[in-house]
Amino acid sequence: MRVAILANDVVPGMGMPVAAPGLRAWGMAEGLRELGCEVVVIIEPGLAGSVWGRALPPPTPSGAIALRPTRIAEYVRAQSIDALVICNSNHAPALGDLGRCRLIYDFFAPKVLEMSENVARDDLEEALWQLRVRKSAALARSDAVVSNGAKKLPYVREWMERSGVPDLPLAVVNPGVPPMPPAPRRDGPLRAIATGYLQPWSRPGAWTSAVLPLLDEGILTLDLLVARHWGQRVTREETPQELSRLFEHPAVTSHQSLRFGDFRALMSGFDLSLDIFARNPERELAMVTRSVVALAGGLPVLHPPFTEVSPIIRQYGAGWLVQGDDAAEMTDVLRGIGEDEAALKSARDGAVRVSHEVFAPAVAAAPLQQLLEELL
Structure with a gap:
């Protein structure tokens, strides 16, 4: 054909x-x-x-x-x-x-x-x-x-x-998305990354507040790679206030947009991807590409329970499903991930299976x- x-x-x-x-x-x-x-x-x-x-x-x-x-x-x-x-x-x-x-x-x-x-x-x-x-x-x-x-x-x-x-x-x-093996976890605090383009239909969830105490305590480090997409007509503020607070935190590293291969190489060195957002009709039906790319690289995802990706994460144990408006729950979940190497390894193994069995x-x-x- x-x-x-x-x-x-x-x-x-x-x-x-x-x-x-x-x-x-x-x-x-x-x-x-x-x-x-x-x-x-x-x-x-x-x-x-x-x-x-x-x-x-x-x-x-x-x-x-x-x-x-x-x-x-x-x-x-x-x-x-x-x-x-x-x-x-x-x-x-x-x-x-x-x-x-x-x-x-x-x-x-x-x-x-x-x-x-x-x-x-x-x-x-x-x-x-x-x-x-x-x-x-x-x-x-x-x-x-x-x-x-x-x-x-x-x-x-x-x-x-x-x-x-x-x-x-x-x-x-x-x-x-072609499978890509994750890099082994390094010693030190839990390493999380949040990525994606700023979109009117995908507003940050309560995770931006949930990570703050963990950043302050040195339990978590966070990298941000967010940008405005070149084709998106945006009439709201370009950088949501919730994200602006994170950009100013000393435990947060921000990155410019990267070519896809370089982006995947960067992501491979993290422990998990944070992909949490407010609920709306569009997000209910979203096959969220940034989570797909993370999973295809063997990276577990912290994700809401209502998208197209959620059942895949649940079936394979490839991450953690949390309500996007519950900051206290997310803080507890992230604290637990940082303290439980076995759970993190299991989630990583689940993500690797997803990369081969679903998104290959x-x-x-x-x-x-x-x-x-x-x-x-």
């Missing part, structure tokens, strides 16, 4: 930091290739250039091409592409006549719910209407649908029904390959 995947963002190998949309397309491509498919990732050159911000164009990794969305139809027809996967509906209006090429709609993220959380946006009502129209139009012309996680299935089916295509083939396709690219992409075989 010859498959093209249209990325909504830059991907690893382009010499710059990446984010969830680019990792989604890249992980799918890696998995399908391991399963024997011929895959090309399509990157929108205007977006890549704006992120790159230099006179020369950014590097294009092997297995990827830079192509404007308006040229994709011509490309897939000329190259006899069997299937085109689009992540959400971002570029759908620009797609022309794909010929015999089948269109696969990836419900990567609940975009309407994301946008709904940006309540300070002046044009929110109009933007939501446009997004709903575009999503329905893209689904109406699709040949199959995939969902980034199983918890979103009712949400996905509701959109398929609303768009007049309730019976399209549907598969759950988890994210694909070929494992994650297997349902997509099966769907394509049935469709083609």
